[in-house]
Amino acid sequence: MNFFEHLDILPDDPILGLAARFAQDPRSQKMDLGVGIYKDASGRTPVMAAVKDAERWLLENEASKAYTSTAGVEGFGSAMTPLLLGQAGLQTSCTVQTPGGTGSLRLMAEFLSRSGVANVLIGTPTWPIHGAIFERGGLQVVTYDHLDADGQFNLGAMLGAIETAAAGDAILLHACCHNPTGIDPGAEQWREILAAVQRKQLLPLFDMAYQGFGAGLEEDAWALRLFCEALPQVLVSASCSKNFGIYRERTGLLLAHCVDARTRAAVHTQIIDTARCLWSMPPSHGAAVVTCILGDAVRRQQWLTELDAMRGRIVELRSGLCSALQAVDAYEPFQTLAGQKGMFSNLGRSVDFVQRLREESGVYLVGQGRINVSGLAPQRLNDLALALKAGLRP
Ligand SMILES: Cc1ncc(COP(=O)(O)O)c(C=O)c1O
Numbered sequence: 001m002n003f004f005e006h007l008d009i010l011p012d013d014p015i016l017g018l019a020a021r022f023a024q025d026p027r028s029q030k031m032d033l034g035v036g037i038y039k040d041a042s043g044r045t046p047v048m049a050a051v052k053d054a055e056r057w058l059l060e061n062e063a064s065k066a067y068t069s070t071a072g073v074e075g076f077g078s079a080m081t082p083l084l085l086g087q088a089g090l091q092t093s094c095t096v097q098t099p100g101g102t103g104s105l106r107l108m109a110e111f112l113s114r115s116g117v118a119n120v121l122i123g124t125p126t127w128p129i130h131g132a133i134f135e136r137g138g139l140q141v142v143t144y145d146h147l148d149a150d151g152q153f154n155l156g157a158m159l160g161a162i163e164t165a166a167a168g169d170a171i172l173l174h175a176c177c178h179n180p181t182g183i184d185p186g187a188e189q190w191r192e193i194l195a196a197v198q199r200k201q202l203l204p205l206f207d208m209a210y211q212g213f214g215a216g217l218e219e220d221a222w223a224l225r226l227f228c229e230a231l232p233q234v235l236v237s238a239s240c241s242k243n244f245g246i247y248r249e250r251t252g253l254l255l256a257h258c259v260d261a262r263t264r265a266a267v268h269t270q271i272i273d274t275a276r277c278l279w280s281m282p283p284s285h286g287a288a289v290v291t292c293i294l295g296d297a298v299r300r301q302q303w304l305t306e307l308d309a310m311r312g313r314i315v316e317l318r319s320g321l322c323s324a325l326q327a328v329d330a331y332e333p334f335q336t337l338a339g340q341k342g343m344f345s346n347l348g349r350s351v352d353f354v355q356r357l358r359e360e361s362g363v364y365l366v367g368q369g370r371i372n373v374s375g376l377a378p379q380r381l382n383d384l385a386l387a388l389k390a391g392l393r394p
Pocket residue numbers: 036099100101102103127179207209239240241247251252
């Protein structure tokens with residue numbers, strides 16, 4: 001008997017599949033602007049010096065490989081919480097360490113569905129697996145388009161979607177550096193979103209995968225903190241993959257801001273119980289590294305300096321691309337690039353445009369033209385501007 005005969009062979013994951021196609025492309029001038037990992041000026045994703053240093057320390061000092069606990073590495077949550085919420089957050093929240101941001105989102109979904117939350121509102125375009133994670137975690141996903149025809153953030157559409165939601169529904173929000181658009185609401189817009197969420201009694205779920213890549217660690221947490229100051233309950237999924245560059249160590253956190261102490265204790269035990277049946281204990285190495293960096297003044301400063309340099313490079317490359325587009329007289333159709341933040345920019349183009357760029361110019365983009373800005377090489381900005389211009393022709 002073949003138990004699995006009825007199963008279909010699934011297509012490649014859209015982003016990971018693209019990386020495989022890029023690797024097989026023989027053209028020397030190809031450009032990989034697809035997968036969302038930070039790249040330095042030489043196109044590599046090196047281990048940060050602060051991480052290497054923490055790893056050296058751990059190698060010498062880690063005394064046991066016994067289980068940690070379902071809540072994770074001791075000290076990790078209390079080191080991460082001030083980054084996300086500020087010091088005050090230590091009094092109002094509880095945390096569970098997770099395998100990456102993905103694990104955190106999945107744990108969030110499982111916890112929400114067992115707590116009776118039925119629907120989650122998600123603005124599209126978004127990170128492509130957001131919807132599937134929440135669906136498989138047992139929630140009904142309700143999507144709305146949060147960009148207007150010019151590719152700008154459409155606050156009206158978002159507020160309209162919130163209006164149609166029922167009290168008790170959840171809404172997923174990108175805390176900063178929106179993936180894939182690079183477009184975050186402004187401060188006034190965030191205040192309007194908060195007021196609507198509050199009035200409709202929705203539960204905000206923040207996805208914080210790029211803290212430090214937008215305007216700075218504190219600045220990137222501004223909207224999240226605004227919501228936590230105003231609301232009794234907010235859930236946060238945080239990933240250390242990008243800002244510590246420890247993608248493969250699968251390090252993340254589910255944080256529940258929960259003002260009432262009894263509810264907080266109940267939520268914490270329920271999340272722990274949910275995680276126990278998913279992975280039992282999260283992997284410890286990445287969280288130990290992060291704890292070791294954040295808890296040591298020298299390593300922390302080293303990490304901050306490296307993170308600032310990564311952000312500075314992204315800002316420079318994005319503005320360099322704008323100048324290159326101006327130089328080849330093709331800026332206007334791509335002018336939304338200038339106001340975007342974080343590792344990604346979205347060109348808001350058709351699938352045909354993205355395919356043409358890949359086939360004719362060897363430029364690999366995701367979805368509707370998402371660019372990993374850190375994948376740009378300064379000396380190739382002009383090539384990219386010309387390729388984008390050529391891609392526009394009818
Ligand atoms: C918006 C967003 N959320 C979550 C994640 C998941 O991050 P991790 O690799 O830590 O699972 C990503 C990764 O690309 C992301 O872009």
